[in-house]
Amino acid sequence: MRLFGLIGFPLSHSFSKKYFTEKFEKEGRNDCRYELFPIETIDGIKKLLDQHPALCGLNVTIPYKEQVLPYLDETDDIVKKIKACNCIHIKNNRLTGYNTDAGGFERSLKPQLKPRHKTALILGTGGAAKAVEFVLRKLGIGFKYVSRKPSINNYSYDQLTPAIMADHLLIINTTPLGMYPAIHEAPPIPYDALTSNHYLFDLVYNPEKSLFLKKGEERGSIIKNGYEMLVIQAEESWRIWNDL
Numbered sequence: 354m355r356l357f358g359l360i361g362f363p364l365s366h367s368f369s370k371k372y373f374t375e376k377f378e379k380e381g382r383n384d385c386r387y388e389l390f391p392i393e394t395i396d397g398i399k400k401l402l403d404q405h406p407a408l409c410g411l412n413v414t415i416p417y418k419e420q421v422l423p424y425l426d427e428t429d430d431i432v433k434k435i436k437a438c439n440c441i442h443i444k445n446n447r448l449t450g451y452n453t454d455a456g457g458f459e460r461s462l463k464p465q466l467k468p469r470h471k472t473a474l475i476l477g478t479g480g481a482a483k484a485v486e487f488v489l490r491k492l493g494i495g496f497k498y499v500s501r502k503p504s505i506n507n508y509s510y511d512q513l514t515p516a517i518m519a520d521h522l523l524i525i526n527t528t529p530l531g532m533y534p535a536i537h538e539a540p541p542i543p544y545d546a547l548t549s550n551h552y553l554f555d556l557v558y559n560p561e562k563s564l565f566l567k568k569g570e571e572r573g574s575i576i577k578n579g580y581e582m583l584v585i586q587a588e589e590s591w592r593i594w595n596d597l
Contacts (some may be wrong), residue, residue, distance in 0.1 A: 476500075
């Protein structure tokens with residue numbers, strides 16, 4: 354039995370187990386199983402690997418996409434640039450790290466991207482935000498981070514003005530704000546400043562339409578959730594686990 358799984362903490366929000374379990378059933382892969390492995394600290398990965406020698410691959414989610422790097426034997430070029438990993442291939446006791454978030458985000462973002470979306474606000478500064486930054490740089494889109502506290506490299510939420518919102522027509526939420534079960538939360542941006550020229554992309558996929566997206570939709574903005582991105586990155590993880 355080939356075993357795959359997801360590490361993170363907590364994992365109540367997980368997309369991966371349902372997706373891969375249904376995929377294995379549909380494709381008749383009786384030799385494969387996907388499980389959730391909530392570990393309270395990243396060093397729990399060592400015990401996990403010892404307990405489950407059949408593990409062939411892992412996905413990595415909040416809060417370990419950056420913390421997992423020292424535990425990897427090797428990484429691909431994208432992980433080296435982004436410094437965040439969400440996919441691990443395990444072979445001969447060696448852990449090789451990949452980032453499938455970046456490709457998933459790029460392919461999901463581009464269909465609704467317009468020439469006017471030249472500058473972006475990235476809400477949050479975690480591992481997923483690093484993949485978003487990588488893609489925006491690749492596409493030639495300027496960006497500024499937004500977090501709770503201001504710094505040289507980012508705005509705080511309190512600093513966002515209508516003028517800043519008007520200058521940044523692409524807004525990407527990489528935080529878990531609004532994710533089930535906290536569906537009444539949303540990043541504290543000035544939603545009244547949104548227009549039909551804005552494009553709001555939320556990495557949250559559950560609920561299907563987060564409060565962040567609902568508020569954008571009310572203002573006529575283009576909206577998209579993270580479901581397609583997750584499907585793309587999951588299929589890329591599957592390719593890595595089988596082809597390499």
